[in-house]
Amino acid sequence: MTKPVILTGLRANNDLHIGNYFGAMLPTIEMAKSHVDEYQINMFIPDLHSFTTPIDHDDLQRQVWSNARLFAASGLPLDNDDILLYRQSYVPAHSELTWILDCFTGFGELSRMTQFKDKSQGAEDVKVGLFNYPVLMASDILLYGAKYVPVGDDQSQHLEFTRDIAGRMNNKFNDLFEVPYEVSKQHEFFGKGQGLRIMDLADPSKKMSKSADSDKGVIFLTDEPGAAAKKVMSATTDDRASVNYNTIEQPGISNLLQILSLLRGHPIEDVETAYKGQSSYGDFKRIVADEVAEFLTAFQAKLADVNDDAIKAAFERSEVRANEQANATLLRVQQAVGLRQKA
Ligand code: ADP
Numbered sequence: 202m203t204k205p206v207i208l209t210g211l212r213a214n215n216d217l218h219i220g221n222y223f224g225a226m227l228p229t230i231e232m233a234k235s236h237v238d239e240y241q242i243n244m245f246i247p248d249l250h251s252f253t254t255p256i257d258h259d260d261l262q263r264q265v266w267s268n269a270r271l272f273a274a275s276g277l278p279l280d281n282d283d284i285l286l287y288r289q290s291y292v293p294a295h296s297e298l299t300w301i302l303d304c305f306t307g308f309g310e311l312s313r314m315t316q317f318k319d320k321s322q323g324a325e326d327v328k329v330g331l332f333n334y335p336v337l338m339a340s341d342i343l344l345y346g347a348k349y350v351p352v353g354d355d356q357s358q359h360l361e362f363t364r365d366i367a368g369r370m371n372n373k374f375n376d377l378f379e380v381p382y383e384v385s386k387q388h389e390f391f392g393k394g395q396g397l398r399i400m401d402l403a404d405p406s407k408k409m410s411k412s413a414d415s416d417k418g419v420i421f422l423t424d425e426p427g428a429a430a431k432k433v434m435s436a437t438t439d440d441r442a443s444v445n446y447n448t449i450e451q452p453g454i455s456n457l458l459q460i461l462s463l464l465r466g467h468p469i470e471d472v473e474t475a476y477k478g479q480s481s482y483g484d485f486k487r488i489v490a491d492e493v494a495e496f497l498t499a500f501q502a503k504l505a506d507v508n509d510d511a512i513k514a515a516f517e518r519s520e521v522r523a524n525e526q527a528n529a530t531l532l533r534v535q536q537a538v539g540l541r542q543k544a
Pocket of ligand 1: 210211212220221222223224225351352353354355356397398399400408409410411412
């Protein structure tokens with residue numbers, strides 16, 4: 202019997218930040234550390250997704266390795282056969298399945314994707330790759346029959362799209378794919394009420410993003426701790442002079458409470474109770490800034506100890522296994538659509 206698969210990917214288009222860390226990396230890595238007896242864990246770098254928005258191509262290799270090091274520093278075990286760490290482009294089946302799924306995907310369906318609308322808005326020269334992004338993501342998930350896909354809130358729509366296309370193919374071709382669980386079940390599984398969305402410190406109406414125009418509101422895992430503390434101290438707040446968790450009325454302060462709750466591993470209600478009504482935002486920010494700096498100092502000490510040979514070995518071992526699994530699914534699909542003789 203094969204184990205159920207938990208799978209997530211993080212694009213290598215820039216260094217990763219605390220939103221990526223708490224939203225997608227940590228839930229996956231915690232499962233990898235404590236539940237690998239029950240699940241196969243796939244943590245991969247969607248390098249083909251990296252240039253759906255413009256990047257410096259000369260820097261992509263460095264970035265891919267940097268992200269793998271960040272996974273290792275976050276505690277991803279590198280030497281377990283059921284924990285796969287791989288690069289998407291090293292498994293050609295991802296691209297091949299994408300083309301096939303493209304031919305069963307509606308233009309209108311992809312045009313409604315919020316991420317596409319957001320990222321293409323105002324852009325002069327919108328690329329087909331950005332439009333097609335969710336189909337490649339669906340292939341990433343369906344090739345391994347992943348049931349659980351921990352992603353931040355912004356990716357929920359793409360997960361729903363994956364379920365739709367899988368269901369459509371299953372109706373047409375008789376149960377080709379395992380369908381991942383719906384978003385609410387995913388949250389239940391990972392012990393959360395909803396997908397996480399850490400906001401930009403400088404503009405708390407926007408999510409913290411590695412593709413943001415400015416770094417001022419983004420805490421990168423590689424930020425110098427003192428510089429990150431400064432970003433917290435200059436976070437945008439409001440003029441109410443009262444700490445409360447209210448994401449609509451006080452998005453900046455609520456975001457800082459959220460960050461503190463994640464750093465401490467305490468429920469947000471407990472953190473809110475501890476600081477509720479505090480009138481000095483400066484004092485409150487100092488507390489968050491110090492904890493952010495402490496977290497980064499500890500994280501970066503682990504990062505300095507990461508062994509590149511262990512990463513290389515994990516890539517090589519995992520990419521063999523990923524190709525075996527992905528090719529088996531691809532063959533089933535090729536047979537179903539008539540590209541290969543049925544067995
Ligand atoms: P970014 O938008 O920063 O470029 P990605 O789109 O590569 O990040 O996202 C990688 C993963 O991190 C996805 O699962 C995404 O949902 C999650 N993620 C990104 N930003 C945040 C955030 N601000 N809060 C929580 N999760 C996030």
